[in-house]
Amino acid sequence: MSTSGHSHSHGRAHPEIAPGDVPVSVDIFDTTLRDGSQQEGLSLTVDDKLRVAEQLDHLGVAYIEGGWPGANPKDEEFFARAPVELRLSTATLVAFGSTRRPGVRAEDDEVLRNLVEAGTSTVCIVAKASEVHVTDALRTSLDEALSMAADSVAFLRDHDLRVFFDAEHFFDGYRINREFTMRVLRSAADAGAEALVLCDTNGGSLPHEVDQIVAEVVGSFDCQIGVHFHNDAGCAVANSVAGVLAGATQVQGCVNGYGERAGNADLTAAIPNLALKLNIRTIPEDRLERLTPVAHHVAELVNISPNPQQPYVGTAAFAHKAGLHTSAIARRRDAYEHIAPDSVGNGTRFVVSELAGRSTLALKAEELGLSLHSDALDEVLGTLKELEHSGYHFEVADGSLELLLKRATGWEPDYFELETFRVISDHNGIASTEATVKVRVCGERVVATAEGNGPVNALDSALRQAIGKYYPSLAHIHLVDYRVRVLDTKLGTGAVTRVLIDTTDGEFTWTTIGVSENIIEASWRALYDSIVYGLLHSGYGATGATGPAEDR
Numbered sequence: 001m002s003t004s005g006h007s008h009s010h011g012r013a014h015p016e017i018a019p020g021d022v023p024v025s026v027d028i029f030d031t032t033l034r035d036g037s038q039q040e041g042l043s044l045t046v047d048d049k050l051r052v053a054e055q056l057d058h059l060g061v062a063y064i065e066g067g068w069p070g071a072n073p074k075d076e077e078f079f080a081r082a083p084v085e086l087r088l089s090t091a092t093l094v095a096f097g098s099t100r101r102p103g104v105r106a107e108d109d110e111v112l113r114n115l116v117e118a119g120t121s122t123v124c125i126v127a128k129a130s131e132v133h134v135t136d137a138l139r140t141s142l143d144e145a146l147s148m149a150a151d152s153v154a155f156l157r158d159h160d161l162r163v164f165f166d167a168e169h170f171f172d173g174y175r176i177n178r179e180f181t182m183r184v185l186r187s188a189a190d191a192g193a194e195a196l197v198l199c200d201t202n203g204g205s206l207p208h209e210v211d212q213i214v215a216e217v218v219g220s221f222d223c224q225i226g227v228h229f230h231n232d233a234g235c236a237v238a239n240s241v242a243g244v245l246a247g248a249t250q251v252q253g254c255v256n257g258y259g260e261r262a263g264n265a266d267l268t269a270a271i272p273n274l275a276l277k278l279n280i281r282t283i284p285e286d287r288l289e290r291l292t293p294v295a296h297h298v299a300e301l302v303n304i305s306p307n308p309q310q311p312y313v314g315t316a317a318f319a320h321k322a323g324l325h326t327s328a329i330a331r332r333r334d335a336y337e338h339i340a341p342d343s344v345g346n347g348t349r350f351v352v353s354e355l356a357g358r359s360t361l362a363l364k365a366e367e368l369g370l371s372l373h374s375d376a377l378d379e380v381l382g383t384l385k386e387l388e389h390s391g392y393h394f395e396v397a398d399g400s401l402e403l404l405l406k407r408a409t410g411w412e413p414d415y416f417e418l419e420t421f422r423v424i425s426d427h428n429g430i431a432s433t434e435a436t437v438k439v440r441v442c443g444e445r446v447v448a449t450a451e452g453n454g455p456v457n458a459l460d461s462a463l464r465q466a467i468g469k470y471y472p473s474l475a476h477i478h479l480v481d482y483r484v485r486v487l488d489t490k491l492g493t494g495a496v497t498r499v500l501i502d503t504t505d506g507e508f509t510w511t512t513i514g515v516s517e518n519i520i521e522a523s524w525r526a527l528y529d530s531i532v533y534g535l536l537h538s539g540y541g542a543t544g545a546t547g548p549a550e551d552r
């Protein structure tokens with residue numbers, strides 16, 4: 001295999017790729033807004049969809065599949081607003097639909113009409129490419145299925161549209177009746193499809209099969225070949241890579257691997273695999289470092305907590321629970337990390353727990369840019385062990401750990417000073433909670449009361465009401481998750497409660513912790529750290545603010 005000899009401009013002319021030749025570049029086709037939104041629990045408003053599209057364009061994908069125009073009012077509104085509200089710089093917006101129905105002329109088919117009216121330059125249509133699905137699901141003849149493919153592509157080409165052709169159930173169909181499945185592709189290609197996209201709709205294929213089948217298709221057609229994998233066998237990314245190595249030059253998938261069942265191919269892993277390991281052009285090279293921020297931003301927009309263990313972009317992807325190896329990692333990071341984390345916008349993290357030695361803690365301080373002298377290091381190590389013994393767990397609370405280390409340098413936050421708080425919960429038909437906080441902030445005493453759906457929510461609202469006008473950037477910071485665990489202690493009735501709070505500013509997420517016998521007190525401690533951490537990183541100064549600082 002060679003990596004030279006072929007090149008093509010991004011998103012347009014596609015050269016012939018001989019079997020066995022590795023492409024120089026591929027087009028990344030994102031389908032988060034269409035296939036990805038099939039994920040259970042994932043629901044996007046039109047505004048959300050527009051924001052996700054902006055992120056994808058910022059990342060630099062070649063195509064954004066926006067949805068299925070005419071299928072529902074939401075997608076219709078999206079395609080109406082997109083040309084007005086989106087300024088896409090790298091991406092081409094694609095409308096999705098299906099081939100004409102059996103026995104209906106293309107010009108009379110509603111789905112095809114909607115595609116033309118969507119106003120995009122490029123469309124992607126799905127066709128059944130497996131004999132079983134034609135006879136059993138579509139209940140029509142194989143010949144009619146071939147005509148449906150050809151007529152639909154021809155109709156869309158007649159309307160000057162670029163047509164990508166998604167061959168649904170392609171890999172399964174190939175195994176059942178190879179001849180028919182290849183004839184479906186041929187019908188679409190002869191009618192003028194620009195790309196034939198081979199879909200592993202059930203997601204059960206393995207890389208060695210993909211390699212073989214894609215190579216055969218690439219060798220048989222002049223047009224661009226794309227691949228679309230689902231992750232039901234846990235191989236969607238591996239299959240995408242295998243497909244490209246066999247000559248495919250369009251890779252479809254979703255940010256963070258969103259999608260039905262086990263999800264689609266995770267583009268946040270497929271992209272760096274292709275770009276960093278195989279030297280194949282995917283998104284613009286200088287944008288690879290946007291991968292982690294975009295992955296987290298999109299997670300935020302779709303309201304799904306990011307998976308810490310996600311390859312490349314997860315918060316734990318380069319986290320080392322060091323112990324014995326700490327000093328070795330410090331000396332030779334590349335010996336313990338498969339890529340340089342900052343090349344994808346992520347970073348090395350040292351996980352600190354009570355088992356950690358001094359060197360781990362020193363590394364952590366260095367990672368945070370804090371200089372701790374030897375005595376301070378011993379002191380903070382002592383404090384850490386004591387707190388962990390009482391139920392704290394800093395391994396999962398990076399935000400609180402950073403504040404603890406920062407305090408060891410002599411820093412004390414003085415953004416605000418709590419005088420008292422009070423939380424009242426009552427049940428009068430419906431449960432309601434009200435919190436009052438009294439604080440001193442910027443030389444003034446402020447009392448604020450707020451309601452909430454629970455004690456943390458009520459306290460958070462009251463505190464924001466009290467200090468929000470002094471720190472405007474708090475408006476961009478909000479809690480995303482709250483977890484409570486009752487810890488088994490030897491204290492008899494007085495069980496200890498551990499509260500963890502995840503907070504985000506939209507780009508970055510941090511976790512803080514509070515432990516107490518009293519759940520409200522534990523919640524307050526975690527909340528306090530969460531807000532102080534947010535203020536510290538919003539440009540309000542490392543030594544505490546005396547007044548509102550410039551909003552970053």
Ligand SMILES: [Zn+2]
Pocket residue numbers: 035199201228230264
């Ligand atoms: Zn799919």
